[in-house]
Amino acid sequence: MIIDSHQHVFWHGRDDRGLVDDMAAHGIDLAWLLTWEIPRGDFDSKYSGVLNPSHIRADGSHPGIPLQDLLVTRDRYPDKFVLGYCPDPAKPNAPALLEAATRMHDVRVCGEWKFRMLIDDPRSIELFRAAGSLGLPVVLHLDIPWLNGVYQHEWYGGTVENLERTLQACPKTQFIGHAPGFWREIAGAAENTQYPEGKVTSPGRLYEMFDKYPNLYADLSANSGLKALTRDPVHARSFILRFSDRLLFARDYYEGQLRDFLETLDLPASEKKRLYEDNARSLVPLK
Secondary structure, X not given: OOEEXXXXXXXXXXXXXXXXXXXXXXXXXXXXXXXXXXXXXXXXXXXXXXXXXXXXXXXXXXXXXXXXXXXXXXXXXXXXXXXXXXXXXXXXXXXXXXXHHHHHHOOOEEEEEOOOOEOOOHHHHHHXXXXXXXXXXXEEOOEOOEEOOEEOOOOEEOOHHHHHHHHHHOOOOOEEEOOHHHHHHHEOOOOOOOOOOOOOOOEOHHHHHHXXXXXXXXXXXXXXXXXXXXXXXXXXXXXXXXXXXXXXXXXXXXXXXXXXXXHOOOOXXXXXXXXXXXXXXXXXXXX
């Protein structure tokens, strides 16, 4: 079985049927469908061409990938999807919204957390603790606010220092790291670029984080995960073997580049099974 632990729907020009067809074409049996709530003032018009146009507001802003699109998809294809949902932590009583979604709609994942707010903001910590009490893993998108002293308008969550404080504050919650601000830390000297390139000559802070915090996992999705591995295939293999109990196969898009690359690494069958299935099932047991 292959589980895609980070996926969206009505996204990049494909509806739910298009997603199911793509999953079949690439041997994906099940996917975690995640929301992405965009607060009104944070919408960037560059996303207009990849989000569902039926949700555009009169003022030109867009709410992102709402829970209702996931519900439509899951109800049409009930054997193909596990639902995720992450309310904006700035909303009044966001933990209650998350709990209601688990009870009404069988939401099993808190994600995708992708907001222009530090992940260790007290409002996020409250939401993460609620997720932990509900048994939901949290999928985090991390993009740094500053790069070479220049403010990055499109940032989410903060740095790995913010992540570490979050892990310490929520030891009973399982977190799944994702995105450039997370994966750049696979190697040392990552401070000056969003997508580091070249051979990995020294281990990055992810090594220490995985060793120190048993509640930290990571998904291999998107360009950030793929580039972190393909920049140095020899290192990628050793990294995967060392942390195979913490890594999840995921795409955040369509097609099969990640799986194609993983198949070149000559991983033992037991380790591939962890990536493709076991780790996801340990976090979200299938009913």
